[in-house]
Amino acid sequence: MKHACKEISRLASDSLDRKLGLWEKLKFRMHLFICVNCRNCDNNLKLIRNALDLIEKTKYGQARLSDVQRDQLHQTLKKNTGC
């Protein structure tokens, strides 16, 4: 049974967010087996996800409060809690 690529692209996206049902998974796998376009699309989406994941880790992995921010926070805490 041939499933439209549009529907398969939705499954490719959904598979990044939720576990596909058994029937969905079967439909998805079988279609990818015969359709190079959807295989490419699926790989493209995964590549975007992985690249973003790596970029994000390098971007915020080292972020720290600045001394100014830290001082301000201590002052606000002191004012509001009295300790």
Add this chain to the structure above:
Amino acid sequence: MNSDPHLWLKDHGDYLYRYALSRLHNEDLASDMLQETLLAGWRGFENFAGQSSIRTWLVGILKHKIIDHIRLDIRNRKLAESVENDPTSAYFNENGSWSEAPSAWQDNPEELCQSEQFHAVLESCIGKLPEKQQIVFRMRDITGDDSDTICKSCDMTSTHLHVLLHRARLALRMCLQWNWFGEGSRS
């Protein structure tokens, strides 16, 4: 257990700040959220059951503050996107097959994420998405929040969320195909 918020700031401040910054992409806002979290923790310390660590408890407070902030932001800006009028139709023929065949992309993520140029193209492609798609896409694929958290933040059903993510990803794929992978990529 210690209820001194100054000590929390010292021990967990950077961790909480990173958590907020990666979700809000704004240093002042992240610092404000941290401040509110520490104060809320101090006021509500008797609610801390001691079953989890102080850090986990504080993250829980911060997470709710961020969800509330995003929800309010979406409401205030009246961001809506209809489920009808499917923009992904543009990528497919009437019979549901691709109107422009996706090609195989040759790069690997490790190399890509080291390229400043790729960052710029990617960011500009994400910036072109409709705002609501941008918000949910950033939360899901950049910050890595789970669907449940995003649905709560954005007042939407999981089906609606998946529709928006599908639209965002196909648009992003197309944009990168044109602006980055087009040349020299194998079809």
